[in-house]
Amino acid sequence: xxxxxxxLPDSPITxxxxxxxxxxxTRRALRQAEALIRDAGLSVTMQLTTRPGHATELARRAAExxxxxxxxxxxxxxxxxxAAGLSGSESTLxxxxxxxxxxxxxxxxxxxxxxxxxxxxxxxxxxxCDVGEDAAGLFICLSGxxxxxxxxYEAVRSRVFRRSAGYFMGVFKALVGLRPFxxxxxxxxxxREMDALFxxxxxxxxxxxxxxxxxxxxxxxxxxxxxxVKPVSRLELVRTLPKVYSGKHIGHPAIEVIRxxxxxxxxxxxLRKLLDGDVMGSEPLDSRVRAGALRVLTxxxxxxxxxxxxxxxxP
Numbered sequence: 001x002x003x004x005x006x007x008l009p010d011s012p013i014t015x016x017x018x019x020x021x022x023x024x025x026t027r028r029a030l031r032q033a034e035a036l037i038r039d040a041g042l043s044v045t046m047q048l049t050t051r052p053g054h055a056t057e058l059a060r061r062a063a064e065x066x067x068x069x070x071x072x073x074x075x076x077x078x079x080x081x082x083a084a085g086l087s088g089s090e091s092t093l094x095x096x097x098x099x100x101x102x103x104x105x106x107x108x109x110x111x112x113x114x115x116x117x118x119x120x121x122x123x124x125x126x127x128x129c130d131v132g133e134d135a136a137g138l139f140i141c142l143s144g145x146x147x148x149x150x151x152x153y154e155a156v157r158s159r160v161f162r163r164s165a166g167y168f169m170g171v172f173k174a175l176v177g178l179r180p181f182x183x184x185x186x187x188x189x190x191x192r193e194m195d196a197l198f199x200x201x202x203x204x205x206x207x208x209x210x211x212x213x214x215x216x217x218x219x220x221x222x223x224x225x226x227x228x229v230k231p232v233s234r235l236e237l238v239r240t241l242p243k244v245y246s247g248k249h250i251g252h253p254a255i256e257v258i259r260x261x262x263x264x265x266x267x268x269x270x271l272r273k274l275l276d277g278d279v280m281g282s283e284p285l286d287s288r289v290r291a292g293a294l295r296v297l298t299x300x301x302x303x304x305x306x307x308x309x310x311x312x313x314x315p
Contacts, residue, residue, distance in 0.1 A: 011068030013044045013121060015096070016058050016082055021074030026098040029114060033073065033096070036118045044071075049078070059085025067091055069121065069297065075099015076141060080276050083131060084138040087293045092126050094297040100209060101277060104140045107204035107219060109302035125300050128292035129219040132203045136273060136280040140294075142207050143287045145265055146181065146198025147229070147237075149274040150174035156279065175238070180231040183267045187226065187260035197237065200227045200274075201263045201287050208244075208277070214257065215247040222291035226258040262288045 015037075019027035030046075037044045049055045055072065059082040062070050072082035073096035086093050097105040097112045108129070111117050132139045155170030178197065185192045185199065200207065202214035202225045214225035232240070232254045243249040250257065263285065270282035 012066075013042060013069045013071060013094075014058070014062040014067045015044050015046045015071040015073055016049065016055050016062075016078070017046060017096075018049045018055065018074035018078040018098075021078050022098045022100055026074055029073075029098060032114055033118070036114060040118065040122060042121060049074075049081075053081065055081035056085040059083075059091075061085075063089035063091040069094050071096055071121065073098055076101050076104055076276050077278060079104050080138065080140050083140050083294055086295070087131055087138060087290065090295070092295040092297050094121055094124065101207075103204055103206040103209065106206045106210065107141070107217075108296065108298050110298065120297055120299060123300065124297035125302075126295055127220075127298055127302075129294050129296050130203060130222060130292060131290050131294050132201065132224065132287050133290050134273075134275060134280075134285065134287040135283055136275055138290075139203065139275045139287075141204045141276045142200050142202050142213075142274070143263075143285055144198060144200035144274040145183075145267070145271040145285050146196060147174055147178060148198045148200055148208075149272040149279055150177065152274055152277060153272055153279045171241070175234055178234055178237070181267055181269070181271065183265050185226070185228070185258070186262070186264040186266070187258055188262060189260070192258075194228065195231050197229045197231055199229070199265060199285075201285070202227060203289070211244040212247040213244055215250060216257070220292070222289050223259045223261050224263055224287070224289060226260060226263050228256045228258065230254040230256070261291075 017026055047058050055078055059070050063086050069092045070086055071094035072079045076099055083093055095105045095110045096117045134143050151170040151174045154173040180195050180197055182195050200213060202217045205214050205217040207213045214227055217225040240249050240252055249255055265285040272282050273280050273285050
């Protein structure tokens, strides 16, 4: 992993903000953001997104124009779009976390308060980190199939419940329809035949708003940590799920972690596919690591190495 101290105050900065991220929290924070920019004496151009995919267009345009730093102000979905526009370029991604999950920021040790995250624009360190690429597009945290994708699907469908209540309603509905599936998992070491309830291809250690799903995952090793949960009863799954917030699910006899730079999953019946918390159709999962493809701004204390408490800001 290479690090370099960046002279960011002298670099042009574009800030791409998603005003609806975090249930509108970003929109409410824009005035404070403008004040922080002014007080810091930074040269920042602020642009607001208006539609899905807009952040990718804005980020790509900024990178092509030679902008040194592009800041994403929003949740993981906004960050993913901005990263898609910057991946492979010389521009650096900065994070202003404003979402309900912010798992990419959490995995990088990015502060989750506005003043602290804006301070990184002055004092941060530029590092290269891995991203994932699937047939459905780039992802920063994970791809996956099975129970986890069904939870996300049902949570989005829930129009009565929002935030954590919507998530737990998604868990309940996914549990009702819980079915194991047979899959052929293609990894670096060859194909594996197995039955599973779900499989998550983790680029980051965190997912799902603070779930420490893959405690040993690193963002600088060129490998995914593929977490496969094999068939267990509904009761056993319910007992085990809370342990993902502490990482204590690792070691359960039904859970296997496989490390690979690629992951392709074949199933007899189509399954919904998850990318960074969003359900992206039902085409087969076919993911690969793009090692070091994204320049990202982190605290000087962060080495992009997961598994230690120093990488966790606040859960």
